[in-house]
Amino acid sequence: MPSYKLTYFNGRGRAEIIRLIFAQAKVAYEDKRIEFAEWPALKPSTPFGCLPILEVDGTVLSESKAIASYVASENGLQGNTNLEKARAQMIVGVIRGFQDTLYTALFEKDEAKKATLTKKAFEETLPTVSGQLEAQLKQNATGWFVGEKVTYADLAVFDVFSEVTAKNPAALSAEKTPLLAALVEKVKALPNVAEWLSKRPQTGM
Amino acid sequence: LARVLHTHFYSRRARMPSYKLTYFDVRGRAELARILFHYTNTPFEDIRLKREEWEQLKATGKAPFGLLPILEVDGTVISTSVAIVTYIAEVTGLTSDTPLERARGNMMMDGLHDVAVALIPNYFIEKDEAKKAELVTNFIDKVVPPWVEKFEAFFKLNGGGDGWFVGSKVTYVDFAIFNMFDFLSSTLQKDINLLLPKDKAPKLVALVERVKALPALDAYLKKRP
Numbered sequence: 001m002p003s004y005k006l007t008y009f010n011g012r013g014r015a016e017i018i019r020l021i022f023a024q025a026k027v028a029y030e031d032k033r034i035e036f037a038e039w040p041a042l043k044p045s046t047p048f049g050c051l052p053i054l055e056v057d058g059t060v061l062s063e064s065k066a067i068a069s070y071v072a073s074e075n076g077l078q079g080n081t082n083l084e085k086a087r088a089q090m091i092v093g094v095i096r097g098f099q100d101t102l103y104t105a106l107f108e109k110d111e112a113k114k115a116t117l118t119k120k121a122f123e124e125t126l127p128t129v130s131g132q133l134e135a136q137l138k139q140n141a142t143g144w145f146v147g148e149k150v151t152y153a154d155l156a157v158f159d160v161f162s163e164v165t166a167k168n169p170a171a172l173s174a175e176k177t178p179l180l181a182a183l184v185e186k187v188k189a190l191p192n193v194a195e196w197l198s199k200r201p202q203t204g205m
Numbered sequence: 206l207a208r209v210l211h212t213h214f215y216s217r218r219a220r221m222p223s224y225k226l227t228y229f230d231v232r233g234r235a236e237l238a239r240i241l242f243h244y245t246n247t248p249f250e251d252i253r254l255k256r257e258e259w260e261q262l263k264a265t266g267k268a269p270f271g272l273l274p275i276l277e278v279d280g281t282v283i284s285t286s287v288a289i290v291t292y293i294a295e296v297t298g299l300t301s302d303t304p305l306e307r308a309r310g311n312m313m314m315d316g317l318h319d320v321a322v323a324l325i326p327n328y329f330i331e332k333d334e335a336k337k338a339e340l341v342t343n344f345i346d347k348v349v350p351p352w353v354e355k356f357e358a359f360f361k362l363n364g365g366g367d368g369w370f371v372g373s374k375v376t377y378v379d380f381a382i383f384n385m386f387d388f389l390s391s392t393l394q395k396d397i398n399l400l401l402p403k404d405k406a407p408k409l410v411a412l413v414e415r416v417k418a419l420p421a422l423d424a425y426l427k428k429r430p
Contacts (some may be wrong), residue, residue: 043344062316067312069308070304070307070308074304075303083278083283085295087283089287090284090285132269134272135269163301205384
């Protein structure tokens with residue numbers, strides 16, 4: 001088993017999907033969390049000047065989707081066939097794209113622009129993406145997004161929706177998107193995930 | 206023996222999935238997929254839609270996330286260009302041998318995407334000419350150079366950057382690098398040297414030339430729309 005060291009800020013953010021994959025796979029890793037003040041000194045030594053990074057026996061990976069895909073593939077959480085892997089990658093890409101939209105709104109300094117972006121994200125983008133994800137679940141017809149068991153696609157969707165619903169419970173409706181709502185509950189109830197959720201550091205983001 | 210061989214080839218052909226790529230009649234987000242198919246001589250339907258045809262298709266809900274390109278593989282629909290090209294790489298042998306190499310390749314694909322989103326779609330949306338010019342200048346002067354520096358350093362970790370980007374054989378990542386800078390240069394109507402300067406990124410420049418010199422790719426580049 002290689003040694004894994006994940007470095008990120010002290011928050012869920014873009015690293016949580018990786019932590020969820022490690023948790024579900026029950027794979028040990030160093031969960032390094034740095035203070036913002038430490039970042040400028042660390043930044044030049046990272047491959048792309050951003051976090052998270054994952055060090056695997058000396059190799060340094062960056063880009064959270066690439067890291068997530070790697071850890072998932074090493075632990076049977078990527079999908080079994082090339083088509084399943086492609087569908088999982090598609091779903092992770094889409095939900096992470098939505099998360100990026102949320103972050104853009106969150107970090108916008110201009111208050112008026114921030115309000116517009118936030119409104120658009122919650123009133124237009126979210127319902128659209130939710131409906132599209134619901135259709136994907138319906139098509140796969142197993143309760144999971146891909147194949148017949150949990151993959152990192154399910155974990156990624158859970159990650160973003162649990163963030164969104166924590167502040168906006170109405171953002172996920174069991175009436176409008178029953179399969180999606182059920183999926184979020186299913187992931188939450190996975191024993192390894194539930195254990196991580198109960199012991200992970202409680203942070204604002 | 207001839208009959209056995211014929212049966213083998215026939216059943217192999219019968220087992221090959223049918224690939225249908227749908228996009229607009231431009232290079233854009235589908236070009237890398239087209240490059241990979243053409244380079245590996247993999248038959249595929251290269252569907253190019255007019256706007257009205259897309260509106261019709263969109264209404265059917267066939268595109269899972271309401272966007273193009275989509276790749277249909279025996280009926281299953283994949284969307285998002287990165288999932289499409291990763292898939293094509295897997296089935297055409299243009300992917301790396303080890304999980305860590307694949308991860309480094311994925312990392313580079315995400316990095317290239319991060320560069321692109323700094324320009325797209327704003328470049329195509331912005332109507333004010335002055336703002337658009339400012340966007341372009343900022344992109345070329347402030348956004349691209351730090352990324353190029355990081356990509357060059359990352360490349361050099363692989364055997365000094367004298368071969369292919371990951372591992373020791375050509376992969377879809379090499380084509381992606383070529384395609385990205387080719388796309389940026391032709392979209393912005395700027396010389397590629399401005400985006401990928403030889404003095405700042407000699408290894409990457411050499412890589413792009415190495416990719417362009419691949420005979421099967423060269424043949425496609427000469428005839429492509």
